[in-house]
Amino acid sequence: MNGIGAAMRDAAEGVDVRAGFTGDVLRGGRRRQVRRRNGIALALAAVVGVLGFGAGMAMRDVPPVSDERLLAATKGDLADDREVLLTATVAWRAELTPSWTRDRGVTELRGEPHVYWASTTPVGDAAVVMQEGKVREQWRTLVGLVARDPADGFPKVVGTTNPEDPTAGTESFQFGPGDRTFLVVDPGIPVYASPNATRNPAGVVRRTWHEVPVVDGVGVWTAPDGVAPSTVRLVTSIGPPISDIPAERLLTTRPASAYLRSGVHAKRNGAPAYDTRMWNNTSRKQLRVGPDGPAPSPDSDLFQALEDAHMTDIGPPGNTGTWCVYGTSGTGGGLLVGEYADGDEPSTLFALLFRADGTLDRVQRGPAVDFGSPLPVRVRLPDGQGWVVASSQYLGIAYRTSDPGDWQEAQTGSQAALLPDAAVQVRVGSGTGEVVVDLPR
């Protein structure tokens, strides 16, 4: 049969690997490696046990370390459970892939993984594993949490520190069903947890704090039922935090589910996702309104003003809008309206009111940005000072104080206006493109 090679090549031509094949092979290979190491280590442990060596028998060279925790005996009620320790170290080794180290700027690993803590938790066995890694020529302690993945019940690394990311440097984790359980490696000062934030009628943020007991070098705290884990905050504090908590005291966590599914770039707890409610698509970013007179700089720091007024929650900074309405109020002071999205809250309008001498008089929290409306900005100022309205898409604003009633031009050709307090309806646009919007009373 001449040409059998050619016939075979013809027959196999076009056969190609499916998408994702390489990833499947790597995952399968790692699983086999874990199982193999498990088997070898268990066999070794059995042999060591038969020969009567103690559990603390050193079977490896111990490199010099800069973090004493790497040399300390394992803490926790499962510290003597060899299977748990072995599972944790095997999972850790499997996790430290080239892409893992590359993403974290780790150029070299030193020594063996060390189980710092292993214990039962309300959501099953868990272990904290540490190992030294070189980052920018400095040895740093990499820390990871091994716990069961609620999706399949298998122990996995569910979170790690990331020395390349300054916002992810704290040794704090979030895991278990619904990512409701928080774990903090003892930072050396007390740890407090707060389930969520509330606001008083003026919009000032309040939180209640509970000290997290640290036992055997680790604090574990579970969010109460009904609390969204994304609203939980953990901080270090000498005493119960009151207010003005410095951001550096925040212990950030990344939900284990996000870590497992999305890897290193998953959002961390408290970091707001990009908010499509933001009124950011106007071509004009700084819209002047009101009569001639003193006005604040349109570049005034809205976030700082909100923070000073205790209207921002502790956590990663939220998103401020890229626009503002500013000008002079009817009383001769200045005004500035902008928006701010804090945590998982809807993006909300805020008005800063200034005295005639330019100093900040008060901060008023308004409604959420009505993103779907032709007039997404509608803020009623206090003390009868009127309405600040703005449109992202329409030019020309008119209003009337009764319905039916005559329309009054407010700002011809403009996207924003300061209207009398008695206004009940606003018309934006012109000609056939006019749209009427009611003002809430």
Added chain:
Amino acid sequence: MAVHAAEEDFEEFVVLRSQSLLRTAFLLCGGDRGAAEDLLQEVLERMFVRWRRIKGPPEPYARAALANASANRWRRRSRKPEADWELAGTPSVCGHEEQVVDQDAVLRALAELPPKMRAVLVLRYFDDLTELQTAAALGCGVGTVKSQTSRGLARMRELVVEVTR
């Protein structure tokens, strides 16, 4: 970091050579595409574990492992042929009708051969291994390769004639 470097090497090997290896597996499995993917994945996963201990170029190692794994696999499942005769030879490439029939006939004929004989023919004529290399890959003598090749080609001729009749 040696472990990581090794894993990167392995990943590169999989990316670059999987297509070629899958085609070998496809023929070794008598044209069963799904079985070929399973076979290749299993072999590569085993290679991942052994990667740093594999001496010499990895591709011949992989081809030998595929050939041996396919033979073993068929032995394990010999009582229940895996590939449906009607489906086994379905080509994945459409082309001239005659070419399709010819490819189909080759795959069907391969599927009918004993696994060891099929492996010898695939390694010799698809992967272009010498008799000595084929013998080394399959762990048998050169004489066995010669006889299996001779008998295999003869059987292929008969089978192709039967299939295309």
